[in-house]
Structure formats: structure tokens, C-alpha cells
Amino acid sequence: MVNRIIEWSLRNRFLVLLASTGFFVWGFISIKKNPIDAIPDLSENQVIVFTEWMGRGPQLIEDQITYPLVTNLQGLPKVKYVRGTSMFGMSFIYIIFDDNTDIYWARSRVLERLSTISRNLPDGVNPQLGPDGTGVGHILWYTLDAPGMDLGEQRALQDWYIKFALQNVKGVSEIASFGGFQKQYQVDVDPNKLLYYKLSISDVIRAIRANNDETGGSKFEMSDIGYIIKTSGYLKSAMEIQNIPVKTVNGIAVRVSDIGSVQSTGETRLGIFDENGEGERVGGIVVMRYGENADEVIDNVKAKMAEVAKGFPQGVKFDIVYDRGKLIKESISSIKSTLIEEMIIVSLVVIIFLFHWRSALSIIIQIPVSIAISFIILNALGISSNIMSLTGIALAIGVIVDNGIIMNENAYKHMADRYLQWKQQNSKNEL
Numbered sequence: 001m002v003n004r005i006i007e008w009s010l011r012n013r014f015l016v017l018l019a020s021t022g023f024f025v026w027g028f029i030s031i032k033k034n035p036i037d038a039i040p041d042l043s044e045n046q047v048i049v050f051t052e053w054m055g056r057g058p059q060l061i062e063d064q065i066t067y068p069l070v071t072n073l074q075g076l077p078k079v080k081y082v083r084g085t086s087m088f089g090m091s092f093i094y095i096i097f098d099d100n101t102d103i104y105w106a107r108s109r110v111l112e113r114l115s116t117i118s119r120n121l122p123d124g125v126n127p128q129l130g131p132d133g134t135g136v137g138h139i140l141w142y143t144l145d146a147p148g149m150d151l152g153e154q155r156a157l158q159d160w161y162i163k164f165a166l167q168n169v170k171g172v173s174e175i176a177s178f179g180g181f182q183k184q185y186q187v188d189v190d191p192n193k194l195l196y197y198k199l200s201i202s203d204v205i206r207a208i209r210a211n212n213d214e215t216g217g218s219k220f221e222m223s224d225i226g227y228i229i230k231t232s233g234y235l236k237s238a239m240e241i242q243n244i245p246v247k248t249v250n251g252i253a254v255r256v257s258d259i260g261s262v263q264s265t266g267e268t269r270l271g272i273f274d275e276n277g278e279g280e281r282v283g284g285i286v287v288m289r290y291g292e293n294a295d296e297v298i299d300n301v302k303a304k305m306a307e308v309a310k311g312f313p314q315g316v317k318f319d320i321v322y323d324r325g326k327l328i329k330e331s332i333s334s335i336k337s338t339l340i341e342e343m344i345i346v347s348l349v350v351i352i353f354l355f356h357w358r359s360a361l362s363i364i365i366q367i368p369v370s371i372a373i374s375f376i377i378l379n380a381l382g383i384s385s386n387i388m389s390l391t392g393i394a395l396a397i398g399v400i401v402d403n404g405i406i407m408n409e410n411a412y413k414h415m416a417d418r419y420l421q422w423k424q425q426n427s428k429n430e431l
Contacts, residue, residue: 020369027372034375035293035384038327041136045101047110048130049073049093053122062086064122069093072117076109088270093127103132103290131174133287139294140301141322143179143275143283147315152266154282155180157316163284165308171297173289179273180282181266185238189260197254199247204256207246211235238262275321283321291382298325335390342394343367346401363404370400 009016051065066084070093074082078101083094097106107129114127121127131137144154155177163175189204217229235241242257256262275281288297302325305318346367351360374393375385383389 020365023376024369024372027369027375030375030379031372031385034379035291036295036328036332037136037384037386038294038324038331039136040384040386040388041134043135045097045099045103045106047095047097047103047106049095049110049114049127050130051091051093051121051125051127052089053091053125054089056089058086058088061089061091065091065125065127066093068120069117069127073110073113076113078106107132131176131287132290133173134290137173137288137290138285138322139288139298139324140286140320141283142286142305143273143281143319143321145317145319146282146313149313149316151180151280151282152183155182157312158282158284161311162308166284166286166301166304169297169300169304171289171292172286172301174287176285176287178283178285179280181269183264184267185235185241185262186265187241187256187260187262193259197247197249197259199254199259204246204259207244208235208241208256211244238264275319281319283319294384295325295328298323298328331387332385332390335387335394339371339390339394339397342397346397359408363401363408366400366404367397370396 066086070082070084078098080096085092158177166175212235213233215231241262244256245253247254347364
């Protein structure tokens with residue numbers, strides 16, 4: 001079989017050269033399209049289900065949320081195993097699928113199952129899917145350098161301006177905010193006053209919810225003009241919450257201010273984010289979507305950040321604390337320079353030892369063509385250009401050259417044997 005392939009190649013040299021040129025051009029285009037990253041993505045094919053039920057202990061979270069979710073999600077197709085973690089106020093479920101499973105097909109199956117499980121969970125508990133990223137999806141961390149601005153205002157700027165802008169960047173799955181205070185109105189009730197007015201916490205909650213609503217009415221026309229009727233009842237200040245009536249006693253309204261106090265404060269935190277021991281910071285984590293080009297996504301995010309920064313208050317700017325783009329560029333640059341140096345050294349060695357330009361050329365041409373073809377295979381398998389894949393290509397250059405040298409040496413040996421046979425035959429004829 002091998003002899004036939006060699007024989008056919010020798011008889012059809014033009015077709016072989018044309019095919020090699022076509023593969024080289026295809027491989028060069030594949031190099032441009034191949035995603036670039038510093039490290040390979042070896043994380044499992046997983047879907048995360050996150051459930052929040054604040055104020056409850058880990059054991060209650062385990063019994064009421066984690067256990068029901070784990071037992072019901074185990075029956076999904078192509079699932080290897082399901083892991084669950086319970087902590088204060090939160091539950092995390094990790095559904096691990098087979099490696100060849102499409103991640104978005106898996107997410108749709110999980111979402112389909114969650115629609116039937118949610119009815120068995122406590123009231124107000126809504127499981128939600130985590131971002132469609134991987135274990136190495138954190139590509140960029142940033143903080144806000146905002147002197148003179150309090151942490152609550154910084155967090156509001158992050159949550160209501162920066163986050164929405166950066167989430168529109170192609171390839172970004174999520175912008176995870178951290179640090180600072182999430183502003184809220186907090187009602188502190190006096191239990192003695194509740195007992196005096198014969199009220200409960202649920203009565204206070206029900207009254208506040210009922211008075212924080214906006215509904216639509218109807219439409220009527222007057223003097224050929226249409227008017228839309230609506231009621232605007234959203235709470236806008238702590239004073240409005242204090243004036244909400246909870247109960248009527250002898251014709252006198254018992255207001256929220258009569259049983260407690262209302263203040264604007266931050267949500268209770270479980271930790272802080274400190275940068276270099278210089279104080280607390282507010283920022284975000286850019287999570288890359290599954291299968292995207294990390295280098296391209298980082299460049300797009302930085303361009304968007306420059307655009308977003310134009311709308312900042314005076315003195316506020318971004319401070320990038322982790323940037324995988326630098327690691328990617330340095331790693332790829334190092335591997336590329338190693339590849340080029342290795343190709344040059346191998347070519348010189350081949351030329352010096354063979355000392356025959358046609359033989360050396362036939363071997364040297366194999367190096368760029370083989371490398372280009374390898375990127376076609378990398379794209380077909382969904383493998384990015386990273387330290388491991390490019391190092392493997394660099395190590396394979398020696399094998400590529402060895403094959404060419406062996407074939408040339410074998411050809412020279414056969415030619416030498418044929419020459420000796422021809423010379424012996426001529427000597428016999430002369431005798």
C-alpha cells in the first residue's frame with residue numbers, strides 16, 4: 001500500500017504539490033481563526049444551578065433545597081453525576097455531563113427539569129442557572145478607583161451602569177460584581193411595640209408590599225384627547241415607608257414609624273474585598289462564554305471599558321487587577337519564538353549534514369506545511385492555541401524532520417545500489 005502511494009505521488013508530482021499548497025493555505029487561514037488562550041480548558045462539562053434563600057442555615061438549605069434538586073436532576077440524559085453544596089442562605093448544584101455533550105443542549109435540559117421541580121420548593125425560592133462559562137472563564141478582574149465616592153455609590157455605579165454595558169460585549173457570559181454595599185431600606189421593628197399593637201412581622205411585610213406597587217387603570221377620551229389612568233405607588237424614600245399604615249386602632253392608623261425605624265443602609269455582607277491592604281474596593285469579574293476566543297474577548301472588553309469610562313463621574317477610573325490577556329500574549333509570543341528558532345536550527349542542520357539543496361529543501365518544506373495542517377485539526381477538534389498545544393507542535397518538529405531524513409537516506413541507498421548494479425553490469429559487458 002505504501003509503495004503504491006509513493007509510486008502514485010512520484011508520477012503525479014504536480015497534483016501532490018497543488019494539494020500541499022492548498023493544505024498550507026487552508027492551514028494558514030485556520031491559524032488566524034484558531035482561538036488563543038494561555039492555558040487549556042480542562043474543566044468538566046458542567047451546568048451550575050444556584051438557589052438563594054437568605055437567612056436560612058446550611059442544614060435547612062440542605063433539606064429543603066439541595067436534596068430535592070439533586071435527587072430530581074440525577075435522571076437527566078447524558079449526566080455523569082450530580083454534586084450539591086449547601087451554605088448559609090445559598091445552594092449550589094453542579095450537574096456534570098458527558099464530555100461530548102453540547103453545553104447549550106445540557107442547559108436546556110436542566111432548565112426544562114427545573115420548571116417541574118420549582119413547585120416542590122419553599123415559597124419565594126427560584127433556582128436559576130449559572131453563567132454558561134467554564135472553570136477557566138474568569139479572564140479579567142477590575143476595580144473602581146473612585147476617591148471621594150462611598151462604597152454604596154460605587155456598587156450602584158457598578159451594578160446599574162458598568163455591568164449592563166460590559167455584558168453586551170460579544171463572548172461575555174456574565175459580569176459578576178463584588179465589594180461595596182448594595183443599597184436597601186431596612187425596617188427595624190420593636191418587638192415590644194408589636195406586642196402592644198397585637199401585630200406580627202408578617203403584618204408589617206404585607207403592609208409594605210401592598211403599598212409598594214403600581215397598577216394600570218383604563219383609558220378615557222375627553223375633548224378628542226386620550227388619557228391613560230394609572231396609579232403610581234412605588235416607594236421612593238424612607239419617609240414614605242415610615243408613613244405606611246399597618247393597622248387601625250380606634251380610628252387611628254398605626255404606622256411603620258410607630259413600631260420601628262426605617263433607614264437607608266447596605267445589605268448584610270459575608271465578607272469584604274480589599275486590594276493590597278489599601279482599603280475596600282468595588283469591581284467586577286468578566287466571565288467568558290463557553291468556547292470563545294479569550295484573547296479576542298479581552299480586547300473587546302477593554303475597548304468597551306474605555307468607552308464606558310467616558311460616562312464616569314470626575315476622578316473615577318478603572319483599575320485592572322487581573323488580566324489574562326498579558327499572560328496570553330507573553331505565552332504565545334514565547335512559544336512562537338521557540339517554534340521559529342527551532343525551524344531555523346533544524347533547517348541549518350539538515351542543509352549542513354545532507355549538503356544537497358534539493359534534499360534539504362524537500363525536508364524543510366514539510367515543516368511549515370505540517371504545522372499549518374495541524375491547525376486545521378486543532379480547529380476541527382475545538383482545541384485552542386495554548387501553551388500545551390503549541391509546545392506539542394514544537395516537540396513534533398523533530399519527528400517531522402526525522403521522517404524526511406529517513407526517506408531521503410533510503411532513496412539515496414536504493415540509488416547507490418542501482419548505480420553499483422549498473423556499473424557491475426557494464427564491467428561484465430566490457431569483458
